[in-house]
Amino acid sequence: MIATLRRLLLIKCSPQQCYNNARSAREKRYYNIMRPVRFVLQPLLDLFERLRALTMPEMKAALGTRVDMTVFRKLATLDYLTSYSQRGRFYTLRSIPRFDAQGLWLARGAWFSRHGTLLNAAEAAVKEASAGYLANELETVLHVPVKDVLLQLSQAGRIARHHFHSRYLYSAKDRVRRQKQRAARQARWEGADPEPDQPRAAMVLFYSLLDEQQRRLYAGLESLKQGHGGDRQLAEILGLDEETVARGRQELLEAKVQRNRVRQPGGGRPRVEKKHPAS
Numbered sequence: 001m002i003a004t005l006r007r008l009l010l011i012k013c014s015p016q017q018c019y020n021n022a023r024s025a026r027e028k029r030y031y032n033i034m035r036p037v038r039f040v041l042q043p044l045l046d047l048f049e050r051l052r053a054l055t056m057p058e059m060k061a062a063l064g065t066r067v068d069m070t071v072f073r074k075l076a077t078l079d080y081l082t083s084y085s086q087r088g089r090f091y092t093l094r095s096i097p098r099f100d101a102q103g104l105w106l107a108r109g110a111w112f113s114r115h116g117t118l119l120n121a122a123e124a125a126v127k128e129a130s131a132g133y134l135a136n137e138l139e140t141v142l143h144v145p146v147k148d149v150l151l152q153l154s155q156a157g158r159i160a161r162h163h164f165h166s167r168y169l170y171s172a173k174d175r176v177r178r179q180k181q182r183a184a185r186q187a188r189w190e191g192a193d194p195e196p197d198q199p200r201a202a203m204v205l206f207y208s209l210l211d212e213q214q215r216r217l218y219a220g221l222e223s224l225k226q227g228h229g230g231d232r233q234l235a236e237i238l239g240l241d242e243e244t245v246a247r248g249r250q251e252l253l254e255a256k257v258q259r260n261r262v263r264q265p266g267g268g269r270p271r272v273e274k275k276h277p278a279s
Contacts, residue, residue, distance in 0.1 A: 041074055052097075053083070053090040053107040083110035084118035085144050102141060111143055118142070122149045126159045131184035132171035134164075164236065165189065171239075179204045179239045186236050200237065207238050213258060215240075220248025 083090040090110035097105035103114035113121035154161040223230035
């Protein structure tokens with residue numbers, strides 16, 4: 001035994017061999033540290049095909065990971081959607097849903113929109129509505145509360161909001177589209193079918209062709225024809241403030257009309273040379 005130990009101690013190696021042996025041992029020791037783990041995507045695709053909509057825990061189980069970021073990295077390679085209901089708890093691939101005429105799809109109790117988020121879905125619904133939407137009407141369509149969403153959209157200028165018989169009516173941002181929606185809503189309120197209401201539609205169309213002064217005067221003229229309450233009625237039909245209609249009516253009665261210009265002198269934006277005086 002002692003002789004064997006002596007022989008082992010007498011074994012010599014060159015400096016390079018000793019370095020290589022030590023390096024090899026060190027590499028074997030840390031072989032599995034920082035080694036990238038590859039997750040197979042096919043089990044996740046198969047689960048999407050079977051369940052149509054998945055939660056984060058279900059996707060992590062399919063990929064064999066405990067990390068949310070790993071799932072998001074895999075989803076980044078796919079075209080996916082998040083549910084706008086249930087706080088975005090469910091995910092699906094864009095190729096799976098069969099959206100209805102309103103661009104909505106229901107899976108496992110969660111609602112998805114072709115437009116993605118709830119903000120985008122509400123904005124698209126308001127723009128496409130023939131007579132705009134009241135908050136409770138849109139909630140029935142989207143199946144979720146929308147009051148805060150509508151407030152955000154109106155404050156951001158993405159949709160329009162105005163008073164309609166003690167309630168808020170939400171309509172499109174585009175002026176011509178908004179006027180048609182309000183006219184249709186007013187006709188619906190009066191119990192008439194908006195489609196055959198040709199005089200009202202012709203009024204809105206003619207109004208859209210006028211310049212700023214002509215619109216104000218035309219609204220004032222129609223208000224005079226209506227008599228009491230005409231300012232409010234014309235404001236609702238044409239999408240104007242009552243003060244604008246009243247101003248147009250007063251200008252007609254007092255004959256204060258600018259015949260050769262749209263605005264009074266000094267109105268509008270200042271000239272470029274006034275904004276940037278020469279130094």
